[in-house]
Amino acid sequence: MSVRGARRAPAGLLVGAGVVAALALVPLVFSTYFTGAVASRALYVGLAAASLAFLAGYGGMVSLAQTALYGIAGFVMARLIVQSGLDPVPAALVAIAVAVAFGVLFGAISSGSEGIYLLMITLALGVITYFFFSQVTAFGGHEGINAVRTPSFVGDPVRDPQPIYYLSLACSVGAYVLIRYLGGTAFGLALQGVRDDPVRMRALGYNVRLHRTLGFAAGALLAALAGVLGTWHETRISPGTIDVSQTIQLLTIAVIGGLYRIEGAWIGALLYTLLDTYARGLTGRFETWIGLILLAILVVSPDGITGLAGSVRDRVRGRRARAAPGEHPSESLSRPAPLDPTQVTR
């Protein structure tokens, strides 16, 4: 396994560089509308979904509180800019710090639980955050906060989406590299150990709750970054941005892309944004169709698009029979397979 991984690593790097180069050309090739409404939105939504995929893939924690953390960052920044007159960049930094602090708090609350218990607790935390922002007038109540200023290097995202696109691209690439790097560090390996066998890790002397909480902090950082980018892109934020249907939308995106695949988050976000932009007009009941798509994916291939591609590739290579039971596509939702063998053996 490790030999194959070693041979594959430079190839992976090349593919990655190619993808980034192609993405950098998007604003030059496509229209302004596509760059703004589809491409940059897909990048920051993908970043938010990646925070979910990171927690699910590396920590075994499917958290439904990521939209809440996105919202906390967005609302805190918007309030600091609009009502306190702070410059956008320091406001964003403060907002990210606040969101990470809440990530630690949410992590500390839910780290005693696993699996569906954690899913329930994080959903409860997410819904409470939504009700908080829709009731508290200091954050604009139901209206939210409008006319959020962006930093000068972003400009007006509606007229010229190119700067926010490149900023989102840089943040997404940075987040992806950070996640892959984190996965190989002592902390990342311990987190994956906690995911696979918390009892054994506890017996080995690891603080399971602390690792989960720190994982939540890292996930919160990604979600907060997405919240800042999203709020700049829309120049506004309202409680509707973080309600239950948005939480489910983020989960749908992560599931479409393959819940335990980091790169799948952006693939899922791109597909979702394309559907949202071009197919919403075709049907009056967009939510129903998205629900049906989510249902179909969960029934047919719970590993999503990337999982489907992987299982087809495995079948072509005839390695399917050798896959461990836990790695079988239809069962892997209950127990994630190791993400990349090279990361565990390194």
Added chain:
Amino acid sequence: MTGSGTRAALARRAPAAVALVLLAFAIAWVGYKAFGKGFGSTGNGPQFVVVALNGLSLAALYFITASGFTLVFGLLRVVNMAHGALYLLGGYLALDLIQHGMSWVPAALLAALICGAVGLVMQQLLLRWNQGQDLRQALITIAVAMILGDQMVVHFGGAPQTITPPAALAKSLSLGVYDLQYPVFRIFIMGAAVAVGVLLWLGIRHTRWGMVIRAGVDDRAMTSALGVNVQLVFAAAFFVGALLAGLGGVFGGTALSLAPGEDDKFLLSSLVVVIIGGMGSLPGAAIGALALGLVEQLSAVYLPAQYTNYSILLTFILLVVVLAVRPKGLFGRPA
């Protein structure tokens, strides 16, 4: 006992001590606000009685809804995220039936039965073949909730609607204290919650079916091997769970209102109730519902005026404190 041992014991007990201090402070605060000016009818006593009754009737509504949620979870290990959608569906169906000329009681029963049937179909089609994959099942019910929620907007519109209570229950009852009147329907909900709780308790503790259910919870494979049709028991439990969600929706739609978003609200309340009470525990659901209902109603009135908007935070604090002291909930058992 060494010093470090004592310190560790103290550290373990610290969250419980903090929780007790918080509880004592909350009771003292409410007590001061309610009876600080004496017990006469000129003080805030009458208001307290009404608010407390509102809290209890809300708790009753939460209990009826959440008991179905906790029943399904306790037996099938399925977190039914479509529970809130089934709640709203029950309310809308009853509303529709009543608007077509049916009277309240048969409409309520029929709506609850249809909800039970919808839940049963969902369980048979989507959840039966992937038992044990609990996360996948939870995500499947989320997808179902999304579809149901959107379709309900199509069929029943987005404007808030209310079911007219039956004529016999539409009156107000004199309470006998402070010359207060209270809607009979809300007292009826409290009675219904007690009836649901007692029936479920008796059914699970003292009937053959209940015995089979408890055996199925403890060891599904062994119960099945002993010749019990476990699948039939599971289907029945899911039917009853969904039926209770629908029944809750009828009560909620009559006492409060029906609108898109209420499904999320009652999914949240069911989640919080079972997280506080311990998942799968019926007494836990009762305690959790009481805690949530009272905290919501009392905090809306007794928080200082400028903080009333923040009352949702008290629900959050309630959740945090309970999880800090008992990570599995008050009546939770280790899985």
